[in-house]
Amino acid sequence: MRKHRAKVRENASYRPGPGAVRPGCSCAPSHTEWSAMPTDPRSLMYLRFARPSLSRTVALALTCITLVACGGVDTGASSSSELPVAQADPTLNAKLPDKIREAGVITVALDVAYPPMEYFDTDGKTMIGLDLDFGRAVAQVLGVEIEFTNLAFPSILTSLQGNRFDMTITAITDTPERRDVVTFVDYLSTSGNVLVAKGNPKGIADFTTLCGRPVGVQAGTTQLADAERRQAACAAAGKPPITLSTFQTNDAANLALSSGRVDAVYSQSIVNTYVMAQAPTTYEVVGEELNKTPIGIAIMKDKTRLIEAVQGAVQKLMDDGIYAKILAKWHLESRAIPTATINGGQ
Template identity: 35%
Template structure:
């Protein structure tokens, strides 16, 4: 996903009282609790063209089931009352309103999130998923963000990490099934030429697990979407646990990519309906408001599109 420079959030989130609290809340959350605060669409917000393009099965059901790896702040997370919040959640509610249905986020582990679509358990994915050519072999993306990756280190940067090549030969943690591991392995030759050897990558189930590993000294850094890195640096432990490495040569983060809503290739009508709904959300200013709420304005797409990451 994405790069970012966050200012302090104006709302109280679980992450702002530390990773341990986030883990505690997420551990007791159920699929039912992730749905409890999700809104029914407002008929006044419906976009006629988008709603007309939506396949009948979703209109009849009144719901689109969204697979989401919760928590993944600031994309999807729980507040202090265990209600869902986050950028993906807010955008999903806005899209649902345009389509005249409820977009219901349901917890799904990231490493099984595409199979959850293939099995029919879910209809779409909204989970900060990067649009890559490899993933496009299986699913299509309705893209809504564009940004890079950042390096998250303990506060004070004790290992003096300044660029991605400073991670060569070091223990580095990433979330399992994300594209960060693949990108970092792309530096193996440069690391070997520098005499330090390739990075020693640990792939952990949740981003909160990755951050915990860094705090515990089991990894020198977490390489993650820039929005996530910036949010963690500013909120975890009231901003005392982490900092983001600022590389002057890569001010927007490393390897900027698109992030999108994942839809099975056979569901082209659903993709087109979501694209029309996203166009409408952009046009009426809701998209800009949601980006600003989470200090993600720098990661806006110039225009919505399908499979822009090719």
């Protein structure tokens, strides 16, 4: 059995911005600060929850209003060495496709622009986040190495179809439309919610009060499609439609919120929880969580042996308690699911 290690490749054309400074500080960024990089807009074919790639360039434009307090906040963005090493399971290793088992490595595509799920550490090169820790643990159970490649999100499913990668672990939501192409091994639950300025100066109570208001949302995301569907409720109530302003990145939408160009931002609940933890005096969430869906590891439907092996590995991590430790490290215990379902249990 090969000794497990995680190899990381990086798309050289897809790089993070310069370092940010902490609000109210002239100091250099600390390890606790989370970074990301701008991403291309998502096509509707590859709908995904809005990714708040809070780029450090945007953070500077906000005059040091970033998502970290001056004293720093422990985001769990340290080495995965603090997590227990999962024990390899020879039975699950034997279920792997021969090509993967013989090579001793599983290849994973991910879009490193979505803290706390995956993003670049302050060195601008090291990939960190829940998905990387989780992917390493899955590989440990399977008894293989893992190789992560950073890829723009709209290219990921196409790359899976072209057999460039074995799977993707990149906080991709498990939707019926995507199941036509891939099979999901679910490992988290998520939803969308509405982010407003701290103190809610516009008096937004829930999604229905957004009729006639400017709302920011990342292009090509599940939130955009959901917001467009909710326009019917405004019409039924005799109210003007929501003015949807789309942005290439969620950080741009948040910048529009902080500058008053939009009254709210509709984005992913996992990210908004993280945003509020880092900037409790800047943002808050209003209303209920909407459009609840699972997040899963996506694998081409015809790779049945790989799907079975990965599902077994995820379930073993859940049973052994390592799954809970990974979620606790990233403060996402509330997003846990009890079993490694396939396609949302459908």
